Amino acid sequence: xxxxxxxxxxxxxxxxxxxxxxxxxxxxxxxxxxxxxxxxxxxxxxxxxxxxxxxxxxxxxxxxxxxxxxxxxxxxxxxxxxxxxxxxxxxxxxxxxxxxxxxxxxxxxxxxxxxxxxxxxxxxxxxxxxxxxxxxxxxxxxxxxxxxxxxxxxxxxxxxxxxxxxxxxxxxxxxxxxxxxxxxxxxxxxxxxxxxxxxxxxxxxxxxxxxxxxxxxxxxxxxxxxxxxxxxxxxxxxxxxxxxxxxxxxxxxxxxxxxxxxxxxxxxxxxxxxxxxxxxxxxxxxxxxxxxxxxxxxxxxxxxxxxxxxxxxxxxxxxxxxxxxxxxxxxxxxxxxxxxxxxxxxxxxxxxxxxxxxxxxxxxxxxxxxxxxxxxxxxxxxxxxxxxxxxxxxxxxxxxxxxxxxxxxxxxxxxxxxxxxxxxxxxxxxxxxxxxxxxxxxxxxxxxxxxxxxxxxxxxxx
Amino acid sequence: xxxxxxxxxxxxxxxxxxxxxxxxxxxxxxxxxxxxxxxxxxxxxxxxxxxxxxxxxxxxxxxxxxxxxxxxxxxxxxxxxxxxxxxxxxxxxxxxxxxxxxxxxxxxxxxxxxxxxxxxxxxxxxxxxxxxxxxxxxxxxxxxxxxxxxxxxxxxxxxxxxxxxxxxxxxxxxxxxxxxxxxxxxxxxxxxxxxxxxxxxxxxxxxxxxxxxxxxxxxxxxxxxxxxxxxxxxxxxxxxxxxxxxxxxxxxxxxxxxxxxxxxxxxxxxxxxxx
Numbered sequence: 001x002x003x004x005x006x007x008x009x010x011x012x013x014x015x016x017x018x019x020x021x022x023x024x025x026x027x028x029x030x031x032x033x034x035x036x037x038x039x040x041x042x043x044x045x046x047x048x049x050x051x052x053x054x055x056x057x058x059x060x061x062x063x064x065x066x067x068x069x070x071x072x073x074x075x076x077x078x079x080x081x082x083x084x085x086x087x088x089x090x091x092x093x094x095x096x097x098x099x100x101x102x103x104x105x106x107x108x109x110x111x112x113x114x115x116x117x118x119x120x121x122x123x124x125x126x127x128x129x130x131x132x133x134x135x136x137x138x139x140x141x142x143x144x145x146x147x148x149x150x151x152x153x154x155x156x157x158x159x160x161x162x163x164x165x166x167x168x169x170x171x172x173x174x175x176x177x178x179x180x181x182x183x184x185x186x187x188x189x190x191x192x193x194x195x196x197x198x199x200x201x202x203x204x205x206x207x208x209x210x211x212x213x214x215x216x217x218x219x220x221x222x223x224x225x226x227x228x229x230x231x232x233x234x235x236x237x238x239x240x241x242x243x244x245x246x247x248x249x250x251x252x253x254x255x256x257x258x259x260x261x262x263x264x265x266x267x268x269x270x271x272x273x274x275x276x277x278x279x280x281x282x283x284x285x286x287x288x289x290x291x292x293x294x295x296x297x298x299x300x301x302x303x304x305x306x307x308x309x310x311x312x313x314x315x316x317x318x319x320x321x322x323x324x325x326x327x328x329x330x331x332x333x334x335x336x337x338x339x340x341x342x343x344x345x346x347x348x349x350x351x352x353x354x355x356x357x358x359x360x361x362x363x364x365x366x367x368x369x370x371x372x373x374x375x376x377x378x379x380x381x382x383x384x385x386x387x388x389x390x391x392x393x394x395x396x397x398x399x400x401x402x403x404x405x406x407x408x409x410x411x412x413x414x415x416x417x418x419x420x421x422x423x424x425x426x427x428x429x430x431x432x433x434x435x436x437x438x439x440x441x442x443x444x445x446x447x448x449x450x451x452x453x454x455x456x457x458x459x460x461x462x
Numbered sequence: 463x464x465x466x467x468x469x470x471x472x473x474x475x476x477x478x479x480x481x482x483x484x485x486x487x488x489x490x491x492x493x494x495x496x497x498x499x500x501x502x503x504x505x506x507x508x509x510x511x512x513x514x515x516x517x518x519x520x521x522x523x524x525x526x527x528x529x530x531x532x533x534x535x536x537x538x539x540x541x542x543x544x545x546x547x548x549x550x551x552x553x554x555x556x557x558x559x560x561x562x563x564x565x566x567x568x569x570x571x572x573x574x575x576x577x578x579x580x581x582x583x584x585x586x587x588x589x590x591x592x593x594x595x596x597x598x599x600x601x602x603x604x605x606x607x608x609x610x611x612x613x614x615x616x617x618x619x620x621x622x623x624x625x626x627x628x629x630x631x632x633x634x635x636x637x638x639x640x641x642x643x644x645x646x647x648x649x650x651x652x653x654x655x656x657x658x659x660x661x662x663x664x665x666x667x668x669x670x671x672x673x674x675x676x677x678x679x680x681x682x683x684x685x686x687x688x689x690x691x692x693x694x695x696x697x698x699x700x701x702x703x704x705x706x707x708x709x710x711x712x713x714x715x716x717x718x719x720x721x722x723x724x725x726x727x728x729x730x731x732x733x734x735x736x737x
Contacts, residue, residue: 171548171679171681172548172679172681173499173506173545173546173548181679181683209546210546210547210548211485211548212548212549212551212681215489215549215550215551215681216485216486216489216548216549216550217485235683236683237682237683238682238683238685238697238700239684239685241685241688241695243695247695248688248690248695248711248714248718250717250718250720250721253686254684254685254686256683256684256685257678257684257685257686260678260679260683260684261678264678265505265506265678273503273504273505273530273531273729274505274506274678275722275725275726275729277721349717396681396682396683396700397682397700398681398682398700
């Protein structure tokens with residue numbers, strides 16, 4: 001008999017007033033009992049709308065069925081068929097707008113906690129002693145992957161499993177891309193990422209850190225070196241700013257810089273070699289996951305007041321619902337329908353506040369969201385000592401400017417066809433380098449698609 | 463891991479390191495930089511490439527030991543290893559079409575200006591190389607500088623070596639005496655570059671400066687190295703590090719470079735106390 005409770009098993013979590021002072025993981029994960037109970041909520045329905053909502057098409061009802069039966073390793077195997085990073089996705093996917101959005105149980109009550117179950121299954125698997133994984137027999141074909149973020153890792157895993165000789169080139173000193181430099185420890189512990197990277201190495205994938213493609217080596221040189229196909233997953237690029245007065249003041253960060261200092265360089269630790277500002281009053285401009293991460297990091301660094309400033313309303317916030325909820329619980333103040341017009345300074349050097357204007361929502365714009373319009377005469381100021389801009393990124397110019405014939409959009413994103421292939425034959429791309437800032441799972445989906453296309457192409461099936 | 467094959471103290475606070483980095487050596491051009499981390503816990507710092515040897519596969523940086531990270535680098539002996547080096551980053555200095563150039567270096571900036579002067583001289587340009595130091599004891603690589611230029615002018619603040627005065631005094635004298643420069647290239651402390659630019663602006667001489675702001679990744683991701691150039695936001699790591707000096711907002715750049723001064727001081731103290 002299915003469990004007909006209308007509510008999900010709640011996720012055990014650190015208390016808000018405790019966790020907003022540490023960088024340990026917020027959500028603690030289901031116990032075995034909770035997982036069994038939650039898995040029993042799945043009706044295992046015939047048309048599987050959840051799977052259609054998953055960018056990598058995990059066979060969700062199948063893995064949940066095995067979970068409900070206590071066959072956790074079997075459940076893991078099923079997820080692994082489609083996803084190379086289950087422990088990551090269970091934590092950072094926006095399930096409410098993907099799999100869980102379509103869950104039949106969500107029509108009346110809450111959907112099945114698919115993400116939470118995925119996380120449980122993956123964490124349980126990762127807690128078991130690792131079996132001696134042997135690299136599959138090599139098929140004699142060399143493929144290069146540029147970037148070790150979600151799209152690159154996925155592409156590399158899928159190809160390595162098929163026997164390709166894969167080399168991943170990473171610009172930073174640690175592999176993982178945004179999973180390491182962007183997403184904070186309290187949302188995605190770095191041990192999990194390094195475990196995934198170790199798994200990749202066990203498959204025989206070589207990872208070359210400190211190699212900046214476009215500078216240290218070019219795409220054309222990789223081709224000369226005998227790589228038969230190349231996947232570009234170089235990720236998001238330069239941070240956007242608003243072009244308002246005061247963005248050059250001391251105390252203004254891009255979210256990328258703020259988060260990189262904290263996550264990659266561990267600036268939150270007392271003995272860190274890398275500095276980060278520990279401000280009293282902080283405003284983060286933007287409403288996505290990156291904005292939530294930055295705001296919650298600022299709080300954990302000891303800020304007394306942290307604001308999210310977003311020009312649309314709560315409904316349009318692009319962040320995962322759970323992140324918004326967690327941020328609120330932790331004391332982040334949301335100033336919605338608000339847009340900054342100037343960053344202020346009393347001494348002409350450091351930030352002393354921000355001037356904002358209130359907004360209302362008009363007719364839907366090209367993005368389908370209602371366009372924010374300034375309310376005349378509604379200016380007001382908030383005293384601050386730090387402002388973090390989290391309003392997206394523009395694609396990195398390094399590869400585009402050094403690869404002959406690589407077509408890009410006017411905004412700088414790499415143009416790809418339905419297989420992920422670029423205007424250069426045998427050169428594929430995916431993730432934020434193509435789409436601009438998006439989600440981990442969409443990047444993984446792109447890496448997966450490109451891996452399949454590369455395999456077909458090299459095997460002469462395409 | 464990059465092995466240090468030569469380590470030489472050039473003056474009490476400046477050290478030369480030549481290390482193995484074959485891929486970087488193959489591509490490096492004057493004006494470019496590397497990001498390095500001495501140890502696995504170190505901060506990432508940008509250092510401009512002073513020299514490179516494509517055959518030997520080595521890269522040289524000349525470093526002023528000013529903060530904790532450079533002190534950590536300096537603690538690595540010859541034969542030891544630097545944890546991470548990435549590069550060559552940034553755009554190379556543009557040298558095409560230049561016939562007569564004044565290259566102006568200040569302090570450790572002279573070491574960064576040196577490969578630019580050398581390249582220009584090798585390309586057949588006439589190079590006046592003006593180098594400035596506080597005093598005689600700090601002067602380094604004089605022979606190399608002389609070989610890389612037609613005319614080397616050494617300035618010291620106290621007159622203990624070369625001529626007494628600032629690099630701007632020497633530059634002004636050369637311009638006034640009729641040197642018609644296609645371009646002035648200035649590399650050194652921000653305040654020096656600012657005043658070189660103020661001077662050359664009066665004479666309408668194009669001036670290129672090499673900016674060295676705070677950076678983390680150095681590859682166009684973090685945005686920490688942003689500068690205002692010609693009223694627009696530019697990123698030193700991908701748009702620079704060379705910029706038209708007459709358009710750079712030096713005051714903002716100087717202010718932004720002091721952002722972590724206090725932290726740096728504390729960190730240096732901590733490092734000294736634990737040694």
